[in-house]
Each structure stands twice: as structure tokens, then as C-alpha cells.
Amino acid sequence: MVNQALEHAEALCRERGLRLTEQRKTVLRLLCAANKPMSAYELLECMRTVVKNPAPPTVYRALDFLLEQGLAHKLESLHAYIGCTHPDHPHASQFLICDGCGEVTEVEDASVAASLQAAGQALGFQAKRPIVEVLGTCAQCCAKQNRD
Structure with missing residues (x-):
């Protein structure tokens, strides 16, 4: 890889x-x-x-x-x-960051990017780096918490 x-x-x-x-x-x-x-x-x-x-x-x-x-x-x-998991094209990334194990998953969801762009435009705001970082708990850590 x-x-x-x-x-x-x-x-x-x-x-x-x-x-x-x-x-x-x-x-x-x-x-x-x-x-x-x-x-x-x-x-x-x-x-x-x-x-x-x-x-x-x-x-x-x-x-x-x-x-x-x-x-x-x-x-x-x-x-x-x-x-970057897909550097072949420019993109607005979203990252799911597990605060339990530290795992980071890069997501490229065009609807999230479009929603943020529309919200910014409505306020006259121009984003330079439309990157979203979501802190939370990954599936493995959730499963582990449920077992404990």
C-alpha cells in the first residue's frame, strides 16, 4: 500500500x-x-x-x-x-477521528462539501480550506465499550 x-x-x-x-x-x-x-x-x-x-x-x-x-x-x-487517500484530484475532505484509538478515516462526501459551500455563500463567506474534522468514536471502540 x-x-x-x-x-x-x-x-x-x-x-x-x-x-x-x-x-x-x-x-x-x-x-x-x-x-x-x-x-x-x-x-x-x-x-x-x-x-x-x-x-x-x-x-x-x-x-x-x-x-x-x-x-x-x-x-x-x-x-x-x-x-491523502486519493490525491489524484482536488477535493474537500472530511475526517472521522476516533478519540479512543486515534484512527482517522478520510471521507470525501460531495453533499457535505456542497452544504458547507452553500452555507458560506449565504453568509458571504469564502472558504479557503473546506476541511471538516469530526471527533468521535470508531466502530471498533464503540463495540469494545459495549463489551466492557
Whole structure:
């Protein structure tokens, strides 16, 4: 799954005339391989096992590139990043974030995005990043709570 995401990212960058440098690729690989969202400093710690003396600006520059290209998302409520599950097209994402186990599921529901856009337009508001983060409990954690 990680290799497939990296291959897809490389192809998208090639199509766009951009370079997916080794450092950018390393950050994306770490995000895609993680079983949870990662902060910039968690990424920096993980990079130390792969890259000699990585500096925080290196990670932040790579994250900025990945965000700009739609290859990653920033979860504001967690101050963390995840790889995008479908970076091949621009989209307004919704994230279901379990506060029990930390699992994050990316959802792309056009009706949610349209509803938010209509509500914003009615108020004369122009959204820059129409991203929704929903905190709650995933099905597994709900089942576990019901058993306990």
C-alpha cells in the first residue's frame, strides 16, 4: 500500500512537472506507513533513522510541498499530518477521528462539501480550506465499550 501511494505520488508530480525529492518521498513514506497521524516532530524523529541529521525546516518544507500538491492533509485539531487517500484530484475532505484509538478515516462526501459551500455563500463567506474534522468514536471502540 505504501509503495503504491509513493508510485502514485511520483506519477502525479511528473505530470505536474514537479520533483518528488528523496526528502519529500521519505516524509510521505512515513505518513503513509504510520497507523496514526503524525506531528512534524514525530516525523523528524522517524527521519533520523533514515536521514543523517534532518532539521525541522526540512520536514516543514517537505510537508508544505505535500500539502500544496494534495498528497497529504493537516489535521488541525490534532496538529498532525496524514497521507491523502486519493490525491489524484482536488477535493474537500472530511475526517472521522476516533478519540479512543486515534484512527482517522478520510471521507470525501460531495453533499457535505456542497452544504458547507452553500452555507458560506449565504453568509458571504469564502472558504479557503473546506476541511471538516469530526471527533468521535470508531466502530471498533464503540463495540469494545459495549463489551466492557
